[in-house]
Amino acid sequence: MTMKVLVPVKRVVDYNVKVRVAADGSGVETQGVKMSMNPFDEIAVEEAVRLREKGAAKEVVAVTIGAQAAQDVLRTAMAMGADRAILVRTDDTLEPRAVANVLKAIATREEAGLICMGKQAIDDDMNATGQILAAKLGWPQGTFASAVTVADGRVEVAREIDGGTEVVSLMLPAVITADLRLNEPRYASLPNIMKARKKPLETIEIDSLGVDTASRLTVVSVAEPSERKEGVKVNSAAELVEKLKTEAKVI
Amino acid sequence: MTALVLVEVENGAVRQASRSAVAAASRFGDVDAIVFGEGAEAAAALPRVTRVLSVPGLVNDLAEPAADLLATRAKDYSHIVAAASATGKNILPRLAGLLDVQPIPDVVEIKDADTFVRPIYAGNALATVRSSDSIKVLTIRGSNFDPVAAEGGSAAVETVEAPVSEKSVFVKVELSASDRPELESARVVISGGKGMKDAANFKLLEPIADKLHAAIGASRAAVDSGFAPNEMQVGQTGKIVAPELYIAVGLSGAIQHLAGMKDSRVIVAINADPEAPIFKVADYGIVGDLFEVLPELEKAL
Numbered sequence: 197m198t199m200k201v202l203v204p205v206k207r208v209v210d211y212n213v214k215v216r217v218a219a220d221g222s223g224v225e226t227q228g229v230k231m232s233m234n235p236f237d238e239i240a241v242e243e244a245v246r247l248r249e250k251g252a253a254k255e256v257v258a259v260t261i262g263a264q265a266a267q268d269v270l271r272t273a274m275a276m277g278a279d280r281a282i283l284v285r286t287d288d289t290l291e292p293r294a295v296a297n298v299l300k301a302i303a304t305r306e307e308a309g310l311i312c313m314g315k316q317a318i319d320d321d322m323n324a325t326g327q328i329l330a331a332k333l334g335w336p337q338g339t340f341a342s343a344v345t346v347a348d349g350r351v352e353v354a355r356e357i358d359g360g361t362e363v364v365s366l367m368l369p370a371v372i373t374a375d376l377r378l379n380e381p382r383y384a385s386l387p388n389i390m391k392a393r394k395k396p397l398e399t400i401e402i403d404s405l406g407v408d409t410a411s412r413l414t415v416v417s418v419a420e421p422s423e424r425k426e427g428v429k430v431n432s433a434a435e436l437v438e439k440l441k442t443e444a445k446v447i
Numbered sequence: 448m449t450a451l452v453l454v455e456v457e458n459g460a461v462r463q464a465s466r467s468a469v470a471a472a473s474r475f476g477d478v479d480a481i482v483f484g485e486g487a488e489a490a491a492a493l494p495r496v497t498r499v500l501s502v503p504g505l506v507n508d509l510a511e512p513a514a515d516l517l518a519t520r521a522k523d524y525s526h527i528v529a530a531a532s533a534t535g536k537n538i539l540p541r542l543a544g545l546l547d548v549q550p551i552p553d554v555v556e557i558k559d560a561d562t563f564v565r566p567i568y569a570g571n572a573l574a575t576v577r578s579s580d581s582i583k584v585l586t587i588r589g590s591n592f593d594p595v596a597a598e599g600g601s602a603a604v605e606t607v608e609a610p611v612s613e614k615s616v617f618v619k620v621e622l623s624a625s626d627r628p629e630l631e632s633a634r635v636v637i638s639g640g641k642g643m644k645d646a647a648n649f650k651l652l653e654p655i656a657d658k659l660h661a662a663i664g665a666s667r668a669a670v671d672s673g674f675a676p677n678e679m680q681v682g683q684t685g686k687i688v689a690p691e692l693y694i695a696v697g698l699s700g701a702i703q704h705l706a707g708m709k710d711s712r713v714i715v716a717i718n719a720d721p722e723a724p725i726f727k728v729a730d731y732g733i734v735g736d737l738f739e740v741l742p743e744l745e746k747a748l
Contacts, residue, residue: 209568211703214571214702215568215571215572217572224567224568224571224572291549292540292549292550293543293544293547293548293549293550296544318568318569318683319567319568320567321552321553321565321566321567321568321569321683322540322550322552323536323540323552324540324543324550324552325540326540327510327537327539327540327541327543327544328540328541328543328544328550329544330541330544331514331540331541331542331543331544331545332544332547335614336511336614336615337510337511337537337541337615339510339536339537340533340536340537342677352618355533355537356533356677356678357533357534357620358532358533358534358629358631358678358686359622359623359629359678360620360621360622360623360678361620361621362507362617362619362620362621363617363618363619363620364509364615364616364617364618365615365616365618366614366615366616367613367614367615370614375677376667376670376671376677376684377670377677411549412548412549412578412579412580413549413551413576413577413578413579414576414577414579415574415575415576416562416575416576416577417574417575418567418572418573418574418575419572419573419575420571420572420573421566421570421571421572421573421709424709424714424727424728426726426727426728426729427714427729427730427731427732428730428731428732429721429726429731429732429733429734430731430732430733431733432733432743433733433740433743433744433746433747434743434747436715436731436733436744436747437744437747437748439731440692440713440715440731444692444713444730444731446635446691446692446712446713447635447659447692447748
């Protein structure tokens with residue numbers, strides 16, 4: 197198997213951090229906040245590495261788009277087993293449409309046979325980049341994947357849908373977006389973290405790709421959601437039922 | 448302006464989330480509906496729908512032919528709308544890719560024809576965004592828009608041929624059998640967390656769910672621990688629900704879970720840990736061992 201798997205990863209505010217809206221309403225505070233690889237992308241890296249370990253793929257290439265600091269998620273991907281990495285350098289924040297344009301250029305340059313990525317990033321919660329990218333490449337898509345099998349120039353993807361699971365068979369090349377149950381990502385061991393430092397990391401200036409990275413959405417404001425008020429404690433199930441009937445009038 | 452709504456029909460009935468999407472889309476002007484597979488009559492009966500495009504040949508909601516077909520029809524519309532369901536989230540961003548527009552997912556409020564509010568960071572912030580695209584591609588969070596009724600309309604139905612899908616093939620679908628209401632449309636939801644301790648204990652929720660005609664949900668921690676299937680997951684990475692009554696059992700209230708249920712009208716929490724964050728959003732809380740409280744609750748109902 198000579199297939200190359202491209203794994204786009206994103207550096208986001210760590211999932212354990214409770215974000216705060218910036219005082220000027222322009223976004224959320226990211227200064228001095230712990231950043232990590234998007235959790236769904238970790239699952240995608242793990243799946244790609246497993247495909248290589250099973251012999252279904254030859255090489256795993258991680259790619260991210262961002263400032264110099266975004267290198268750390270590429271090192272994490274390589275510590276998990278990616279063979280090399282590409283940083284597409286920009287100081288701008290890109291929308292999924294623009295990200296898809298960049299990734300299309302990279303996928304074409306790398307002649308990727310499969311793109312495996314997280315179903316959504318936990319910062320903008322768009323759940324769109326994989327689908328847009330698949331459309332732009334003219335490739336089929338297996339979104340919200342819970343199982344992936346590669347054989348005979350096709351990939352079979354079990355997908356999480358409302359009320360169950362659906363299985364589709366896609367002609368390669370294809371785009372897969374990872375859902376939670378696809379796998380449990382491995383922890384990067386210390387020796388592998390050391391090894392990852394020596395793996396190749398290429399930096400490409402975004403302008404050199406010559407793709408459209410303009411934004412189509414303007415952020416008018418970012419606000420805190422309205423807080424719920426803490427309610428009361430009741431002492432028994434009987435008291436609870438009484439209150440639900442007479443006070444909340446909900447049962 | 449006319450909006451096109453992707454309407455999902457299940458067992459002959461339009462899904463509630465799609466009826467919410469029709470309600471939301473009617474804010475923009477006239478509404479056309481498109482139905483993949485059987486069920487055009489159910490969509491034609493929806494109030495505010497003037498025309499239904501029926502695509503009986505496209506039975507399995509495959510994203511590739513569905514997006515291709517939508518793209519050929521897009522120029523007639525100012526907005527293309529779907530529920531933020533698994534189907535909507537699969538097909539609409541792909542359509543946006545074909546049209547080279549930026550989709551706007553999970554809309555919770557419509558400010559005007561170009562300006563929308565959507566949650567980011569698991570609902571810990573709300574972003575108001577203005578789109579400069581000529582065709583807006585949106586998915587709508589059903590729990591934030593009152594659905595149109597299931598009947599009362601009489602739209603014309605036009606049958607459309609399905610494009611052929613070569614690169615993707617449907618293999619099979621496995622639906623979990625359940626007599627319970629759908630999580631997203633249930634009036635009452637009772638969810639279990641990691642405190643349920645194992646899958647067998649989830650059965651303790653059933654008699655209560657039966658009495659309240661409730662759907663049963665689970666936290667991500669419970670799903671990850673194998674106590675419940677993923678389709679039961681409520682939260683940022685699962686279903687977003689906003690029932691009249693939400694009962695959280697043995698569930699700490701992680702940020703990502705709260706993002707999926709905090710718009711419920713009344714929230715009840717049952718947890719042994721008085722410091723659990725779920726109590727911060729609960730209208731009524733019981734601090735106690737769920738294995739003692741649940742049987743008492745069943746008796747009291």
